[in-house]
Every structure is written in C-alpha cells, then in structure tokens.
Amino acid sequence: MSLFVTLGAGVVFGLALAAPPGPMNAVIAEESVLRGRLAGFWAGLGAATADAIFFVLAYLGVVAVVESFPLLQGAMIAIGGVLMLYFAIGAARGARASFRPTSGAEPTVAEGKGFRKALVLALTNPYQVLFWLTIGVGLLRPGELDVLARLPVVGEDLAGTLVVATGSPALIGGFFLGVLTWIVGFPTGLVAAERRIETFAPIVAVGSAVVLAGFGVYFLYDAATTLAALATLGV
Numbered sequence: 001m002s003l004f005v006t007l008g009a010g011v012v013f014g015l016a017l018a019a020p021p022g023p024m025n026a027v028i029a030e031e032s033v034l035r036g037r038l039a040g041f042w043a044g045l046g047a048a049t050a051d052a053i054f055f056v057l058a059y060l061g062v063v064a065v066v067e068s069f070p071l072l073q074g075a076m077i078a079i080g081g082v083l084m085l086y087f088a089i090g091a092a093r094g095a096r097a098s099f100r101p102t103s104g105a106e107p108t109v110a111e112g113k114g115f116r117k118a119l120v121l122a123l124t125n126p127y128q129v130l131f132w133l134t135i136g137v138g139l140l141r142p143g144e145l146d147v148l149a150r151l152p153v154v155g156e157d158l159a160g161t162l163v164v165a166t167g168s169p170a171l172i173g174g175f176f177l178g179v180l181t182w183i184v185g186f187p188t189g190l191v192a193a194e195r196r197i198e199t200f201a202p203i204v205a206v207g208s209a210v211v212l213a214g215f216g217v218y219f220l221y222d223a224a225t226t227l228a229a230l231a232t233l234g235v
Contacts (some may be wrong), residue, residue: 010174031114043114044183050122081219142167
C-alpha cells in the first residue's frame with residue numbers, strides 16, 4: 001500500500017507543479033487552441049523534457065554549478081526574458097490568424113514549434129533550475145516530503161496531512177506521471193472548449209501573449225536588478 005501512496009503523492013506533486021499559470025502553460029494553451037491538442041501535447045512534452053534533463057543533472061550534481069555563478073544566473077534570466085517577449089509576439093500574431101468562419105474543426109493555423117519553444121524557455125528559466133536545486137534535489141535524497149504543504153494557497157493548512165518518503169523511484173515516477181497527466185489533459189480540455197466557443201482560440205492566444213510578455217518583462221527587470229547588484233559588488 002505504501003508504494004501506491006508514494007506513487008500517488010508523486011502524481012499530486014507533479015500536477016501541483018505543472019498546473020499553475022505561467023509561461024509553459026501559456027505556450028501549451030497557445031499551441032492547443034491554434035494548432036490542436038497534439039500540438040499542445042508536444043509543447044507540454046517540451047517542458048517535461050526540460051524537467052527530465054534537469055532531473056538527470058540534479059542527480060549528477062551538475063545543476064548545483066549554476067548556484068555558484070550569480071552572473072550566469074543573471075544571464076539566464078535575461079535570455080529567458082528576451083525569449084518570452086519574442087514568443088509573446090508570435091502568440092499575438094497567432095491570435096489574429098486564429099479567427100475562423102466556422103467552429104467545430106481542429107485548428108489549422110500555420111504549423112507551430114511548440115516543443116522547441118517550451119523546451120528552450122524551460123531550459124533558460126532560472127526558476128526551474130532553482131526548483132531542481134531545492135525541491136528537486138529533495139525528491140532525490142532519502143528523507144521525507146510533506147506533499148500537500150507545497151500546494152499554492154491551501155498548502156499551509158494541509159501541512160502534515162500527507163508525508164511520504166523521498167528518494168523513492170515510485171515518488172519520482174509518480175511526479176513525472178503527474179506532469180504527463182497535465183500535458184495530456186490540459187490541451188484536451190482547451191480544444192474541447194474551443195470547439196464550443198468560436199472566439200475561444202483568439203482569447204486564449206491573446207491571454208498567452210499577455211502572460212508571456214508579462215513574464216518576459218519581469219525576467220528582464222529581474223536580470224537588470226541582479227546584474228546591477230553584481231556590478232556594484234564588483235563580481
């Protein structure tokens with residue numbers, strides 16, 4: 001039974017990580033409503049692939065190197081910001097092209113590159129690196145994990161409700177199963193809604209552009225602040 005509890009806890013944790021709004025889900029949403037659920041899945045798979053890469057690097061201890069070089073962290077934040085602004089422009093253009101005279105068919109907007117976009121964004125996202133430096137490393141080391149305490153908003157109230165052993169293959173497998181569940185279910189739900197509401201595709205595409213642009217501006221501001229602080233310290 002404990003094996004299934006640990007597996008289920010990993011699934012819950014993976015879903016909790018994948019579901020909150022952010023640049024990755026913005027790309028998944030854009031690809032889903034403009035190019036179909038398969039395109040959305042491939043975008044999600046791009047983000048999940050980055051997590052798998054970070055998992056291996058964290059296991060090998062390579063990810064920790066980033067923590068030792070603040071200048072590298074600042075550069076990564078800046079690159080991520082520029083990429084998000086670039087993809088925001090693409091999402092805005094896709095919104096204009098997404099209006100169709102009829103509804104109910106799979107979106108047919110020009111072929112996208114969701115997998116590559118999501119992968120590049122995730123690999124240059126310092127906060128994703130930070131996750132694997134902290135919580136991710138915690139998943140790998142033998143110990144205990146308070147799963148529900150990590151949930152947004154309600155986590156504090158649920159602390160201590162579900163505590164599982166870390167360092168278990170079942171927990172890691174469940175984590176990625178949770179991520180997979182999201183990248184399959186999220187595009188499917190979006191496409192189902194898009195078929196019922198003709199204007200849904202451009203609304204989601206515009207929303208994706210706004211989210212990406214917002215994160216892009218925030219990342220660039222964060223990078224400028226970080227680099228300015230380093231310059232002051234003479235690093």
